[in-house]
Amino acid sequence: MKVLVVEDDASIAANLYDYLEANGYVVDYASNGQAGLEMAVAVSWDAILLDLSLPCMDGLTLCRKLREEAHRDTPVLMLTARDALDDRLAGFMHGADDYLVKPFSLREVGARLGALIKRYRGEVAAQELRVADVRLDLTSLGVERAGRLIKLQPKCLQLLRIMMQAPGRVFGRAELESEVWGDEQPDSDTLRAHIYTLRKALTQRGEAELIETVHGLGYRLVARDTDAK
Structure with missing residues (x-):
């Protein structure tokens, strides 16, 4: 998961960076x-x-521009020393989704951040993801297509989960590589090979292709x- 920290206090930014990076x-x-x-x-x-x-540019203006001009719905956790109700x-x-007053606990930042991301991804109540006739159980990580159990390598499973969370959205190569491999950047053919393997597993019995x-x-x-072709 990718998080952007916008903070002008270098010590606070460093603490947030180190804590979040240590937590994956x-x-x-x-x-x-x-x-x-x-x-x-x-x-x-x-x-x-x-x-x-x-x-x-202050945080309020940034958030407003993000919502109204860039039309981005990325979850925003606002951090500030201002604790008045207004x-x-x-x-x-x-446009902020949550608000945390300084000084704050890094553990609380992590908890609030995780909750925001889960709600954004629709994972709070959902125990499974479904796209067409493909079902991914978020608890057991089992994958089925039209009732057929599909065994996937861990990286292919991660790719499928990411794309099932936002069907129809185009995921760039760099984004998928960052999500699945993190700092261990794969060579140029690795992502393509995993997409091929995932496609083959999903269409093993002649089912329609779902990955474009x-x-x-x-x-x-x-x-x-x-329907099978």
């Missing part, structure tokens, strides 16, 4: 509002940790007629 997140950092907005729009993030008082209400009115290659961009999972 892929983290990047911006020290001012303008850079933070540019990074928030340029990359697809699972969540953004946003300080309210920032140079170049300040918190202003954060929500400008969007040339020059990446891949997407589509819900289409599942």
Whole structure:
């Protein structure tokens, strides 16, 4: 999971970076509002940790522009020393999803962040993902297609889960590689080979192809007629 930290206090940013990275997140950092907005729009993030008082552009303006101009619904956890009710209400009115007052516990940041991401991905109540006739049990990680059990390698399973969480969305190669392999960047053919293996497993009995290659961009999972060709 990828998180953007927008914070001008270097010590706070470093603590957040180290804590989140140690807990399995892929983290990047911006020290001012303008850079933070540019990074928030340029990359697809699972969540953004946003300080309210920032140079170049304050957090409220950044959040508003993210929602109203860039039309991004990325979860935003606003971090600030301002604890008045009006300040918190202003954060929500400008598009924040949650609000945490400094000084804060890193464990609470992690808990709130995880909850935001789960809600964003629709994983709070759902115990499974379904696209067309493919079913992924989020508890057992079992995969079925039209009742047929499909055995997948761990990396292929991760790729399937990511795409099933947002059917129809185009996932870029770099994004999928970052999500699945993290800092251990694979060679140029590794992702392609895993997509091929996943496609083969899903269509082993002649079922309709669900994974599309969007040339020059990446891949997407589509819900289409599942009758065998």
